Amino acid sequence: MHSTNYIIRFVLIMTTLAALILASLNTFLGPQHAKNEKIYNKRAVLAAVKDHLDGTPLTDMTDQQVEDVFANKIQQEVINMSGEVIEGVTAESVDLAKERKKPEADRLLPLYVYTDSAGKKYYILSIRGNGLWDEIWGSIALEEDMKTVAGASFDHKGETPGLGAEIKDNPAFPEQFTGKTIIDEQGNYTSVVVKKGGATNPANEVDAISGATVTSNGVTEMLYRGIRYYQPYFNKLEQKS
Amino acid sequence: MAEVMQDTQEVKEKEPLFGKAERKLLIDPINDNNPITVQVLGVCSALAVTTLVYPSIIMAIAVIFVTAFSNLFTSMLRNTIPKSVRMIVQLVIIATLVTIVEQVLKAVNFPVYKQLSVFIGLIITNCIVMGRLEAFAMANKPWRSFVDGIGNGLGYGLILVIVAVFREIFGKGSLLAGSPMEMKIIGASDLYWINTATNPWFGWYMNNNLMVLSVAAMFILGILIWVQRSRNPKLIDIS
Numbered sequence: 001m002h003s004t005n006y007i008i009r010f011v012l013i014m015t016t017l018a019a020l021i022l023a024s025l026n027t028f029l030g031p032q033h034a035k036n037e038k039i040y041n042k043r044a045v046l047a048a049v050k051d052h053l054d055g056t057p058l059t060d061m062t063d064q065q066v067e068d069v070f071a072n073k074i075q076q077e078v079i080n081m082s083g084e085v086i087e088g089v090t091a092e093s094v095d096l097a098k099e100r101k102k103p104e105a106d107r108l109l110p111l112y113v114y115t116d117s118a119g120k121k122y123y124i125l126s127i128r129g130n131g132l133w134d135e136i137w138g139s140i141a142l143e144e145d146m147k148t149v150a151g152a153s154f155d156h157k158g159e160t161p162g163l164g165a166e167i168k169d170n171p172a173f174p175e176q177f178t179g180k181t182i183i184d185e186q187g188n189y190t191s192v193v194v195k196k197g198g199a200t201n202p203a204n205e206v207d208a209i210s211g212a213t214v215t216s217n218g219v220t221e222m223l224y225r226g227i228r229y230y231q232p233y234f235n236k237l238e239q240k241s
Numbered sequence: 242m243a244e245v246m247q248d249t250q251e252v253k254e255k256e257p258l259f260g261k262a263e264r265k266l267l268i269d270p271i272n273d274n275n276p277i278t279v280q281v282l283g284v285c286s287a288l289a290v291t292t293l294v295y296p297s298i299i300m301a302i303a304v305i306f307v308t309a310f311s312n313l314f315t316s317m318l319r320n321t322i323p324k325s326v327r328m329i330v331q332l333v334i335i336a337t338l339v340t341i342v343e344q345v346l347k348a349v350n351f352p353v354y355k356q357l358s359v360f361i362g363l364i365i366t367n368c369i370v371m372g373r374l375e376a377f378a379m380a381n382k383p384w385r386s387f388v389d390g391i392g393n394g395l396g397y398g399l400i401l402v403i404v405a406v407f408r409e410i411f412g413k414g415s416l417l418a419g420s421p422m423e424m425k426i427i428g429a430s431d432l433y434w435i436n437t438a439t440n441p442w443f444g445w446y447m448n449n450n451l452m453v454l455s456v457a458a459m460f461i462l463g464i465l466i467w468v469q470r471s472r473n474p475k476l477i478d479i480s
Contacts (some may be wrong), residue, residue: 002323010323014330018337025341029348036351161292162412162453211450 047153048139083232129222132214134158152177164215176206191224270396282368295420297405301398312390315378412452
């Protein structure tokens with residue numbers, strides 16, 4: 001049998017060693033982690049305008065190409081809830097997960113303006129809401145008229161594979177959003193509705209995922225609230241032009 | 242096989258580096274003593290991560306790394322570890338290795354890290370790892386423990402990949418999706434080898450949505466165990 005003294009010494013040395021190894025590894029790999037995460041988020045933003053990227057499709061792009069598109073073709077803006085542009089911050093630095101915890105009036109919204117080679121502008125909005133098990137989020141691209149959806153991409157933290165997770169895994173789901181409008185015939189804001197039992201109004205409804213009612217409703221709710229947040233900014237833009 | 246060659250070369254030494262005992266340690270867990278299908282350990286992660294083949298392969302590599310090196314380090318320390326805290330010491334070793342795997346994967350392949358999410362961290366709780374430390378590494382020399390770890394990791398990984406192949410083909414119509422060698426096999430667009438939208442023979446075909454749920458892994462695992470028990474003479478009268 002070992003003495004208590006020995007046991008304590010053994011455990012102390014052991015845990016200190018383990019802590020040292022892990023701490024140095026984390027310091028060493030930390031910058032790479034941050035870089036990977038940034039690229040991952042950038043790809044998610046670009047996925048919303050993937051039909052309008054010039055040249056290589058998004059899945060074949062190298063990290064460097066993604067960075068180039070971001071540096072040359074995307075203008076980052078941060079706006080507040082009353083539609084004013086906040087200077088001196090980049091859209092990337094705004095974390096919607098943290099913004100969601102603030103009171104609604106204080107939130108900041110990231111906005112990416114993508115200009116394609118023909119000079120056409122796309123506004124990429126970031127939205128975030130709740131699915132069935134955890135948070136869901138996505139990017140919605142609007143065309144120059146700020147009313148027509150040019151593309152969408154979604155992601156989630158823990159939706160059920162084969163059901164709710166289809167919002168990300170099944171490319172046919174986000175593709176439905178292309179060409180929908182976020183206003184009704186009277187010009188009032190309606191957002192795009194994910195409709196259970198199949199879309200009836202082709203202008204602003206898409207088919208829900210069967211078996212994933214809660215996630216589908218979550219997407220509807222997220223779209224409705226998320227896109228509405230940007231409306232003051234778009235209204236100001238329209239008045240200017 | 243490479244093992245056989247090594248075997249004959251090093252037969253002159255007193256205790257060969259890779260002798261019969263080592264070979265048995267490496268091969269046994271792959272079939273006769275498979276950690277998943279025979280010992281029924283580590284089933285949880287086998288059900289969860291096997292929707293796609295590529296992440297399953299990464300997961301298998303991660304587990305092989307953890308079982309091999311935790312076995313090695315535990316075996317090296319086995320005479321100095323105080324008996325009263327041995328479980329804690331083993332857990333510290335496992336947790337350190339798992340965190341190393343997680344950090345490295347996050348730096349090397351971020352999309353797969355995102356896909357596997359918590360399951361890399363949950364290798365810590367995989368019964369295979371702790372089970373091998375208790376049952377083997379605490380009583381055997383480092384080199385043999387290391388080989389035993391690789392063997393058990395391989396046995397686990399093999400089942401993972403077999404289950405994933407079935408689930409990905411029938412659930413998604415693809416193979417190795419997300420990797421550079423992605424193959425699209427059957428689906429309703431021109432990108433797939435068999436285009437169900439135009440092919441006259443496969444117009445009825447649809448991906449089986451059950452396959453993406455973990456329930457399907459349970460069925461496939463059950464069938465695998467059944468096939469193995471009815472074919473392997475050593476397992477037939479096990480009860």
